[in-house]
Amino acid sequence: MTRTIEARRLEKRFGKTHALTGLDLVADAGQVTALLGPNGAGKTTFVRAVATLLRLDGGTLLVGGHDVAREPQQVRSLIGLAGQYAAVEPAMSGRENLEMVARLFGLSRRAAKAAASAVLTQLRLEDAGERLVRTYSGGMRRRLDLGASLVGRPRLLILDEPTTGLDPRSRIELWDAIRALVDSGTDVLLTTQYLDEADQLAGQIVIVDHGRTLATGSPAELKQRVGGKVIEVHARGEQLPAVAAALARLGDSEPDVDHATRRVTVGVTERSDGLLGAARALTSAGIDVDEIALRQPTLDEVFLALTGKPAQADPIPKSAAA
């Protein structure tokens, strides 16, 4: 299998800040690789390195087999970048924006027109193609931005937090567009702080924190790492501590109590008697509950298990750490 990205022990410092501290990543062709981590984990720095936008302080980074430091132009002809901001020109129409980028990729005028039309159709923007971008909604701008990264027919599409700040519907539309791209043979590197986004799209998830790789695997493999399944109980009123105490005897770890949602969760191994054991424990303690369920762990819980702290989906935009 060919490797789209091969990163070994990447290092990058901005003054005293260590953005990358030995990050390793191998992305195979034919799938979405999601880089998942909280703000400040080094995701954007990594993406900028792959897109040849910054110089690394250490390590080697190959994109499509080309070293980003030695052959940046070759790398640039393989990639398409859509960043955290919709980098499209508001005073031009959607079509003009796409044609501009296509022309910069060296397409002839006619080929640029054709590529723009194809991308507009692909992203369901054909009706808005002739309108100035300043009349677009936020979701349409992001889709056009994605389109601008596609007109050069990149082998690797790099998406830095593509759905941050989008409403749920626009998010799902963008997800569909990304899935369609992967089906048509484009490899995708995606950063996200949304666990469900990585879960939805990625074949491979790389969890990073403090500029290092914490874990790599398919969504299912990562969930497995937490060890088996999770029992989740919705407690009634003041019974949270009692529920937690009853469940503590079942799990391998301390139960997690969420007061805001009145939920108690505890990880259980495959060989414990799971749901029935929990139900028995609660009944013998004389506790009535609203709901009890056995489920797969979420990636949030994976992150908690790996880092000892929850992944934060912090809505504060990062300053472009250039």
Next chain:
Amino acid sequence: MATIAQTVETGIAQRRAAGFVASTITITRRSALRYVRTPQLVVMATLQMSLFFLIYRYMFAGAMRSVGVAYVDFLVPGFIATGVLFSGIGAAVGMAEDVEQGFVDRLRSLPIPRSSVLAARALADTGILVLAASVTVAIAYAVGFRLHGSVLAGLAAFGLVILFGFAFEWLFITIGLFAGNGQAAQGMGMIVFPFAFISSAYIAVSTMPGWLQAFAKHQPLTDMVDTVRALTLGSRATAVLGHPASHYLTGSLLWTAGILAVAVPLAIWRYHRG
């Protein structure tokens, strides 16, 4: 799977990215469209400039009898030459906003010569300068400015203003790249005020206190203003200014070369560093 990858590979191998000239034109076109399609920007800038011009022209004319010629003939070259500084602030802000909004990142990730992005910026903003200077000349004529030298000298003066403007554009591009966002660029752009005002643009340097004269005489704007002024004053230049146009021309061209020699590499270095 392999066949798709191969097809894409061949397609990419055959594809040649746009060269320096083609990509510069493409990116310049974008800046031009931005101005054309945001007429309120152009209109506001022109109105503001005209207003300042008329205020100087009529308010100071009475107090400025000592300059040796009609104040309007003294003022217009100074006003147009310093105008390149004020419109440069807009260039710095534009560059910084392109950085801030990720547009520069998009361009830097494309397989095009990176210097074409900066060249396009300098070209587009110099184009705007030509427009702004033409409007000022037209207004100047309407309120009494007259060319005392030859038409050729007048055209040369206009061309020099644009050349000075082009050199300063690179300085403003550098400021924009370092600022990284529009507001900071606007703030850093304030550096033009001492250069514009402590110069020979609006008043004779000889009327300033000694320590200000020292600065005024040794900064690029004074030489540039006096070159343009000498060319438009024709045979009266030496009598009014003390030296013929050629004297000031040497100084201003040296300044221009100096500014380009520092600002162009600095801008390119900053742009490459990302």
